[in-house]
Amino acid sequence: MAGINGGAVASAEPMEFVRVNGVRIAYKSTGDGPVPLVLVHGSWGSHHNWDPVVPGLVPHFRVVTYDRRGHSSSERLSGQGSFDEDVADLAALIEHLRAAPAWVVGNSAGAVITLHLAAARPELLRGIVVHEPPLWSLLPQGSPEAAAYEAVERGPLAEVARRISAGDHSGAAELFVDAVALGPGSWVRLPEGMRRTFIENAPTFLDEENDPDARTIDEAALARYHGPVLLTSGDRSPPVFRPVLTRLAELLPKAERVVYAGAGHIPHVTHPEAFVHKVMAFMSRSNSGTRLEARR
Structure with a gap:
């Protein structure tokens, strides 16, 4: 994994709060x-994941970042949650802010939520950008990639869940980063604040793992989404994401694909300038009716 820029300065603006779907x-x-541009973080994270790219986006957009339910400053409810609730929260937040139609950018689990929103509520969207959604139901059955994922599910992910259940949130977060998401040795290179966030939000990852529909999507509903779509990946990411993105490109009529050179699963953190440039370039050439100036 490329070196991670931990020096981004977070916005001094205070957080605001809204109650939607019974959660703060x-x-x-x-x-x-x-x-409007809404950024949806992945598992374990928070709105701070986007701090490196917000300064490059605010000259052109009203940028909205938020903590998904169960993460950081948002409310964590007891009982089993679902990704359907995350999708409903995102829709309600867009409506509360009178931001429709909005661009929505999602990373990892946030990309899953973004795709589900496109399938369920396309009228809320100008277009979407998704990076490496872990929609493992899209892997071809019997393929080497499906077998590779099943090995991870039985091995490191099962151990991550066991550690969270035992209260070892730090050990679970380190194992997830090094053995599942970013590669060996990545945990120690993460900024200290990001490591703290991972540890704090570990219980919500266990909740996600226990959602039986977390890695699935209604392919027929998604195929009816005709807005602009940018599917992105990193050339240093686990290869298991590639067939997922290939299948999404087949399903989505207006999908484009971009690969971040030298990047992995979190290019907005490791390669913020490239991320802003590619997102801006895509939105500029899309049929959004909005003129944006893509700058390096």
């Missing part, structure tokens, strides 16, 4: 651009 959600709206 913390969010931040930055910039006064005419076009």
